[in-house]
Amino acid sequence: MADFQQFVADVGTRLSAMSKGELFVVGDGLDRDSLWLTFLESFPAGTNLRFRERSEYDCSTCRGFVKNFGNVVEIQDGHVRTLWSGVSAFDPVFSVVAAAMDEFVGTLPLSGIFRSTEAQYGTKTTRTLRDGQVEVWHHLHGRVADRHRTTDVGPARGAFDAAVQVFQRGLAELTPHALDTVVDLIDDNALYRGEEHRRAVTEFRSLRNQWAQAADGRVFVFANAMNPAARFRNTVIGTLVQDLSEGVDLEQAVRSFETKVAPQNYQRPTALITPAMVKAAMKTIGELGLEESLQRRFARLSDVSVNNVLWVDNDTRSRMKDGIEGLLMQAATTRPSGAGGRDAKPEEVPVVAFMKDILPGAASIDLWVGNSHEPHFVSLTTGRNPAAPPLFTWDNDFAWSYGGNVTDSIREKVKRAGGNVTGKLRVSLSWFNHDDLDLHVYEPDGTHIWYQDKRHKLDVDMNASSPLSDEPVENVTWAGKIADGEYRIEVNQFRKRDSSRGGFVIETESAGKVEHYSYERAVAQKETVEVGRMTVAGEVITAFRPGKDMRSGSAGKDLWGITTEQFVPVSTIMYSPNYFDDNEVGNRHYFFMLKDCVNDQPTRGIYNEFLRRDLQPHRKVFEVLGDRTKCEPTSDQLSGLGFSSTVRNSVVAKVTMNGGRRRLISIQF
Structure with a gap:
């Protein structure tokens, strides 16, 4: 015979044990009446005598308990266990009821945590008077543990x-x-x-x-x-x-x-880089037999085949890898020539036309090397072991390294950052680390243009917050009416983050003329540097007085053994190694190797953007490796100026043609 009182005790014991841990509920959006109906309908036929005969199983007290506790579960050892799991296992009636409830609740998905404002659901017993006798009724009931109670569910x-x-x-x-x-x-x-x-x-x-x-x-x-x-x-x-x-x-x-x-x-x-990254990279290097390929040096004239140069001056020919014999295989043509000096207006010639129509007939070439060309100084590098497999995406062991920060001009960087470069007058600030430098301009009437008022003229303000750039710029442009008078320009170090690559460059543009002024020392925290005072008349810069320690871009300086702001003889012209022989990989660069140009600093021989595809997963390790295995300076190196085919730029060349006539040409890239 079924023992409901024992069933109540078993359910209470099970709930008490579960409540020692966290409780959850299942059945998101569950209609609680379905729990109650499942409970009632699970009784075997004839065992739940309803109506007045025996209403103990289907009273409102038990209904409240089932509707509030019936879908409560615990998680044990990675499995969901319901309130009804294993209850009254040996009872012929209530084992069936518990199993049915366990099966139904067990199919419902977890939906949340169990929390309640109530202290208890259900009542242990109630009493009624029937035929003059007090009758005691037992009910499902359970206490809500303190850990599961809250005033705000x-x-x-x-x-x-x-x-x-x-x-x-x-x-x-x-x-x-x-x-x-x-x-x-x-x-x-x-x-x-x-x-x-x-x-x-x-x-x-x-x-x-x-x-x-x-x-x-x-x-x-x-x-x-x-x-x-x-x-x-x-x-x-x-x-x-x-x-x-x-x-x-x-x-x-x-x-x-x-x-x-x-x-x-x-x-x-x-x-x-992490030890795991190093281990994985070295495994790949070993499998590909590239250990000796990692040893790099500056390239010399004798390393390069004349088949891979576009032009070479007479003094250099005998030192090339294939000597005079290789040069005899190249066709030579002459073209009409003119004359001119640095102050004359050069004729503008696209680089492709220069290479095709002018270069073959040139006897000597001198290149105007300005201070603005400093980012274009480049060196050719190669492997120490010619027989070692190539590291790069082309099939030779040559690479190149620019000495400047980037090949883009300040104007191009401002444009890329969303700044306006088409106004009547422009003042731009460029620097080369993660510091937060701020450009300040004071107009003749005292108006202060700075980062707190950048709605109109200041349109680029970088490195104030993440993401940080190591090629930051700030930009002030006047598009409307420009007042005549004196403008004061300052740069302030708002937040110093880096101790390397300090200093900055100011670029001004007015009436198509671009000028540069550089500050070559690191700017200290909260330090303000007076860049200078520029005079504007008729909406054009007519004068610029640089501040203390500011260096005008028009003054020559010594770089890599040559002096800028003058013509320098060219020894060799070539494409970048990714276009040597039959290679055509990536962007083409044009290299003008200069006589007596010597990079006196250790130079990277490995760059991630050059790496062959099977080394790309180890880019971070190779980035560090390239920095730790730099090419040591030598006197017999190939260095000069390089220009990318994808970046608009120009350089002036004084070309002496075969026959002695001269042409002044602005080569357009």
Whole structure:
């Protein structure tokens, strides 16, 4: 015979045991009446005598308990267990009822955490008077544990739901490789205050590994959503892992992290590669037999075949790899020539036409090397072991290295940053690190143009916040009426972040004339540098008085053994190595190798953008490798000026043709 009182006791015992841990509910949007109907309809036929005969099983007290506790579950060892699991297993009636409820509730999906404002659902007993006798009725009942009670259910459930979402996104989006990389950075002391974040990273990594092996990922998420490590994705160290997981470059991702947590003058002590990255790269290098290919040096004239040069002067010919014999294979033609000097107006000739129509008939070439060409100084490099396999996407071991910061002009950088370069008058600031320099211009009437009033004339303000650039610019342009008078220009160091590549360049443009003024020392924190005072008349700059320590772009200076702002003899003209022989890989560069031009600084022989495809996965290691294995300076190197075919630029050449006539040509790139 069924023992309802024992069933009540079994359910109470089960609920009490479950309440020692976290409780959850299943069935999002569940109609609670379905729980009650399932309970009533699960009784075997004839065992639930309704109406006046026996109403103990279907009273309102039991209904309240079933509707509020019936879909409560616990999570044990990665599995969901209902309130009804194993209750009254040996009772012929209530074992059937419990099994039916367990099956129904067990099919419902997890929906949230269990919280209630009530202290109890159901009443242990009630009494009625029947035929003069007091009759005692037993009911399903249970107490809500203190840990599951709250005065505000909605926010408590909402907070848990939010935790589940954060945890789920972190598990799905944060990759094992990114987590391992951050742990390696911490191990190598390459992350600012990284040791403080070690526990958070390793605990989340452990949770993610467990989640990947769990039988039911959602059950695992619910069981661990209240773990502090589950919120890892929303922490500052979590943003670093997120960036790396999304494919952000390691250097950029760490820089973004350090912007959030590091003081402004913090400088990272070690390179951003991990032991795992080095091990993987070295494995690939060994498999491809590239160990000897990593040894680089400056290229010499004797390394280069004359078949790979476009022009060579007579003094240089005998030193080329294939000598005079190779030169005899090249056709030579002459063209009519004119005369001219530096002050004469040069004829503008596109570079392709210059190479085709003028170069073959040239006896000598002198190039005007201005201060503005400093970013274009370039050196040709090669491997120390000619028989070693090539590292690059072309089939020779030559590469090149620019000595300047970029090949783009300041004007092009401003344009790329969204600044206006088409106004009547322009003043632009360019610098080369992550500092936050600010351009200030004071107009004749005292109007102050600066970052706090950039609605009109100041249209580019970089490095004030992330993302930071190492090619930043600021720009002031006057498009409307320009007042006559004296304009004062200053540069202020608002936030110093870097200790390398200090200084800045100011570029002015007026009536088509571009001038440069440079400051070659680092600008200290909060220091203000007076750039100079420019006089404007008729909306044109008529004079510029540079401030103290400012250097005018028109003054020559010594660079790589030559003096700028004058003509320098050209020894050899060639394409970049990616266009040697039958190669046509990427953008073409035009190299004008200058006599006596010697790069006196160690130079990179390996650049990531040159690497062959099977080395691309190890770009970060090769970036560090290129910096650590630079080519040492030599006197017999090939260095000069280089120009990209994809960047608009020009250079003036004084060409002496075969026959002695001269032409002054502005070569247009």
